[in-house]
Amino acid sequence: MNRHMIPLVIFAALLLLFWVGLGLNPKIIPSPLIGKEAPKFEVPELHEPQKMVNNEMLKGQVTLFNVFASWCIACRQEHHHLLKLQRQGFNLVGLNYKDEKQDALMYLRQLGGDPYTMIGFDYKGDVGIEWGVYGTPETFVIDKKGIVRYKHTGPLYREVIEKELIPLIRKLEQEP
Amino acid sequence: MKAIVGLFIVMSMLISSSTYALKAGVPLDFKDAEHEELYNDMLHELRCTVCQNQSIAGSNAALADDLRGHLYKMVKEGANEQEIKTFMVDRYGEFVLYRPSFDSSTYLLWIGPFLLLLLGGTVLVLNVRSRKKINSSSDLTAEESELLANSLGSKKEKK
Numbered sequence A: 001m002n003r004h005m006i007p008l009v010i011f012a013a014l015l016l017l018f019w020v021g022l023g024l025n026p027k028i029i030p031s032p033l034i035g036k037e038a039p040k041f042e043v044p045e046l047h048e049p050q051k052m053v054n055n056e057m058l059k060g061q062v063t064l065f066n067v068f069a070s071w072c073i074a075c076r077q078e079h080h081h082l083l084k085l086q087r088q089g090f091n092l093v094g095l096n097y098k099d100e101k102q103d104a105l106m107y108l109r110q111l112g113g114d115p116y117t118m119i120g121f122d123y124k125g126d127v128g129i130e131w132g133v134y135g136t137p138e139t140f141v142i143d144k145k146g147i148v149r150y151k152h153t154g155p156l157y158r159e160v161i162e163k164e165l166i167p168l169i170r171k172l173e174q175e176p
Numbered sequence B: 001m002k003a004i005v006g007l008f009i010v011m012s013m014l015i016s017s018s019t020y021a022l023k024a025g026v027p028l029d030f031k032d033a034e035h036e037e038l039y040n041d042m043l044h045e046l047r048c049t050v051c052q053n054q055s056i057a058g059s060n061a062a063l064a065d066d067l068r069g070h071l072y073k074m075v076k077e078g079a080n081e082q083e084i085k086t087f088m089v090d091r092y093g094e095f096v097l098y099r100p101s102f103d104s105s106t107y108l109l110w111i112g113p114f115l116l117l118l119l120g121g122t123v124l125v126l127n128v129r130s131r132k133k134i135n136s137s138s139d140l141t142a143e144e145s146e147l148l149a150n151s152l153g154s155k156k157e158k159k
Helices: A005-023 A073-087 A101-110 A126-130 A158-174 B002-018 B033-045 B062-076 B081-092 B107-136 B142-158
Strands: A042-044 A052-054 A063-068 A091-097 A118-122 A138-142 A148-153
Touching: A052 A118, A063 A073, A073 A091, A073 A158, A091 A126, A101 A118, A118 A126, A126 B062, A138 A158, A148 A158, B033 B062, B033 B081, B062 B081
Parallel strands: A042 A118, A063 A091, A091 A118
Antiparallel strands: A042 A052, A063 A138, A138 A148
16 A cells, blocks of 8 residues: 555544544433333322322333423423324323423323323432433333333434334334 | 511421432531542532533532432432442443443543554654664765765854
């Protein structure tokens, strides 16, 4: 190889590095929970505070665990996707994170309904800490055994739902 | 009036004890200096995952308030540095530590700069050596060299 080619090769390598590196989103932090059992928690249900929602209730069927709040603007963007997922027959469990009950109820009314089978009311945000929540909305996929298999940080959008979420759920449904 | 003020104080105490959130810079009570030091050290070791270039010491994000509260609670309950780090890493990943542990996913992060230094140093040494060779191997004959030296010398003398 010609000596004068060396700077060109280095330049090309840098270009590739920056191309890939700058394309990554630094806000997306890989979750250490993936492959592990869903964290333990128990909080009152939002609509029926006398009932409790806990991690055991995530077992038995493939579940989408979605963290949302009425103050979270990005949550509004994904809400119609959640409603659609519910209509398609998927099981959604919500976690209302650091919110006021009345605000949360109004939020669900305003945005066209409640897509969740049940909603944990995490007033203090302790459950959020257990789940490593740092940027609502966050969506976890929990398999039948209660193992966390996937996490999406930020609002869900069509491409992610169709190319990642639904294929994964279909696959997990085949597992015992 | 006094009763109302008293009630207000009691209520605000109740509220602050029922939640873990702790604002930045709020003065806190510690059992001893060791606990206080641990708390302050950890504040600067832990990254706020919302505002990624701030430690939880100075961040005003709501999550940082919560994490400070949790940290304070853990320190009060006698947790050591390793237990606190494990608690945070189990939930937020290695990213939460400003100095992540040395394992397979962080080798490049830790060794990278030294590798680059080694690479740069090697290139530098090779370059200097090849230049030395050029300088020492001259095409001039002995006569020419002498003439060159003389003329350079005479120039200097003229000055």
